Amino acid sequence: MEQEEKHIIGNLFEHWAYVGERAGLLTTAPSYKAIMPEGSDWPRRVFDVQNTTALTEISTQIKAGLLPDAVTFTASVAEAFGPQLAAAGFQPKMTLQGMIIYLRENPPGACSDKIVFRLAESEADAHTFATIAAGSFNYRVDGAVVARLLGQENKIKVFTGTVDGAPACSGLIYYDEAGNAGLHFIGTLPEFRGKGLAAAMTTRLLQECVEDGRRYCVLHASKAGLPIYTRLGFEPVKEVITYAHTI
Structure with a gap:
């Protein structure tokens, strides 16, 4: 490998x-x-x-x-x-x-000023994140689990984004023991899609990674997200495959 x-x-x-x-x-x-x-x-x-x-x-x-x-x-x-x-x-x-990006060679650009980004700090923030993520990916996300992750910003940072005061997008950074950053749960609610919010959230998360001194950042892209992340400078490496039991 x-x-x-x-x-x-x-x-x-x-x-x-x-x-x-x-x-x-x-x-x-x-x-x-x-x-x-x-x-x-x-x-x-x-x-x-x-x-x-x-x-x-x-x-x-x-x-x-x-x-x-x-x-x-x-x-x-x-x-x-x-x-x-x-x-x-x-x-x-x-x-x-x-996918992977080398942040020193590909520094992130400016964020959209139409989105208000918030670092989740409270149980209410955690449940807002869970609601956005569940609606974005169409599966259940427990806000109580998300709440257990808060207050550990040296390891994990949970973000939401609002547009005109309405919850619209989500994103999460995880810093691993090797010193790398990983982006997870970058999602946009259906009614806000097509407005560049996924790219904006990704850019905001990358800015955070740069501020925290990370060089490598990784993520796992769907087919829909692949063009977005490619434009931002991520490069494809290897696929991640999930198997189900059929017998």
Whole structure:
């Protein structure tokens, strides 16, 4: 696995583990980690699978309802585990493009003055973020889980954006142990799409990363988001693939 791919998947897995630890939801097994919150689809994952031997146990636990039916790998590991994944009953469900930007070479531009950005500091802010994120991605996000992340700005920063006083977009930064920044949950409510809010939120988050002295920043882009992040200077590295159990 190349170093840039390690940056991308390392930030994602560490981010999930941090959220799980803060919320008291993390399951740590010898060969994998998992989070299975009640009433929330985020972060509902099995991840950081260390070897193919673990796939049989994961499959059994999923069928028993003890693990979430979503297992995420970076592309290199997914390729290496391919035959064993298929044999254990796993098929690709969702693919995102892992991307990276070198902030010293690609400093962010100016932010839109039409959006008011707010660093979440209260439980009410956390629930506003959760509402925006849930509406943007069409899955359940528990504001109580988000609230457990606040006040830890050396590790995680949660932002909302409003337009004319109305909640409109969301974004989150996670600083991993390697010193890299990862952008997560960049979302825009449907009624505000097409106005450049995703690019504006991304730019605001990148400015924060620069102010905090980070050099590398990574994210995981959908097909819709790929052109936005490419214009901002992110470069594609490797895909991140989530598998579902089909047997």
